[in-house]
Amino acid sequence: MTKLRDVYPTDRVVLREVGLRDGLQLVKSFPSTAAKIEWIGREHAAGVRNFEVGSFLPASRFPQFADVHEVLSAVRALPSAHAVGLVLNDRGADDALAAEVDEIMCVVSATEAHSQANTRRSRAEAVAHVKRLCDLRDASDHRPLVNAGIAMAFGCSITGAVDPQEVVDLASALFEAGADVVGLADTVGFAGPNQISALVGRTQAIAGDRAVAIHLHDTRGMAIANASAAVDAGCRILDGSLGGLGGCPFAPGATGNVVFEDLVFLCETKGFATGIDLEKLVAIRDILSREMPAEPLYGQMARAGLPRVAELKAG
């Protein structure tokens, strides 16, 4: 049984590497299994502990996740590492539970329109799916955490504006259904920091002993500002991906997830020790450059490096 506060304590920030899942969701070419395992191993050596390893989806449609069991095993072999898998249907839930992931990630849409368009089910049906997942989890031996992400929480590719009260109500229903973590996702990068601050604050207020996570895309350059606002509003779980890997299905050509390396620097400047060695982390980008040469990588820490002073350089 995975205990929420062992993985996500309230007194420090936890950064989740979602590049192996969200970062690979849309790509045509992807790293070999060996390269994924090297990626995880080197990030673990740099101090990263929380890995979203893939999706439990049909390998025929998502070949990038065909090796999810092997990648999962690689994470589980590392000390203190935490392995997360995404499930989108009942069969995936069964697979994830059988594979004994530490955390099952699932997704619902903030708006009725997006829920229907994306999954052909209502938000109420999506919550019922999460409830069934949590019941299955409760009946399992391993009892992983359940993390329910709310896509389009700050703006929707179909409806545009999203009523924050509807997101708070949905978060409440997800906690009620048994989710340990509710994630607020700025899926299409509509949010600015004030909006993040307000919605994170309201969701934290109803979370009780559960946790709120934030999942940001840098579509319009606001991701680091939004992450800063989320931390200020009390959020302690943030997703990111190495090199900002991962596009957006609703905004072709747009940049991907918030850059993990820059997120680490942000948290450190805010007084939260991440335990992550930034220079080691930046060096791991070479795996992505080698395995996915067509994929653009983002982020400024990789260009500039840590702050340096002339005296140190000269010495």
Place this chain on the structure above:
Amino acid sequence: MTKLRDVYPTDRVVLREVGLRDGLQLVKSFPSTAAKIEWIGREHAAGVRNFEVGSFLPASRFPQFADVHEVLSAVRALPSAHAVGLVLNDRGADDALAAEVDEIMCVVSATEAHSQANTRRSRAEAVAHVKRLCDLRDASDHRPLVNAGIAMAFGCSITGAVDPQEVVDLASALFEAGADVVGLADTVGFAGPNQISALVGRTQAIAGDRAVAIHLHDTRGMAIANASAAVDAGCRILDGSLGGLGGCPFAPGATGNVVFEDLVFLCETKGFATGIDLEKLVAIRDILSREMPAEPLYGQMARAGLPRVAELKAG
């Protein structure tokens, strides 16, 4: 006579385009005078009003600013446009006053070590120069604003950490000397948002009826988060450059100023109407691509565009 609150009111945000000056400080090739004037004209049509047009420096050493008088005239011909020129010495001050700029920008260093290394004068001597500039300004017919920027205010390329109290004391001395605006510059991109918030707050607290500006570089990807923190701390004057043009003399290869386009989007999400048309602004990047093809341009608004919803796209 230029009145501070006519240009920089307290109840809205003013964004200063510094690309024509800071953006061109280090470049080898630069736009033609006609292209600069096109850049300014199109930004003015998009709603930008505040332009740092160049430096009053010897044309032999800084050919990119040889046309400063012509560019200045172009700004002055536009309704409600505000023209700023940088001066670094007494001769430049005389030229700027004779040219009747609306605002004279000057720079001092936050640390004694950087002041000596960069200008071979102490901070006290630098403040005395600002005082002399302000006295000359007071004796002039035109009486432009004086804006004194504090370079390395959040971290120094020589000393590393900077004592915020020394920056506040320096700001106080600059206001005392007659500066209308004191700018806090994160010259080498060391700052995170909490540091920005603290120093902007302390400087605002001693500013009285004068103004505090923020000048950010995106060296480590924190610039938009830092801008957000500055606005939250009460700052209403922010510098930026189109496409993030402008490197950093102390961090080779590092990115430049905070991207003007992304800064506009940030301010709009925070409820500050900038009066700037983002789509028109983004389109002006084509001048930079054409005139300075080797220069990398940054920013996410240019990739993603304004938030759009499927219904609007379909319609």
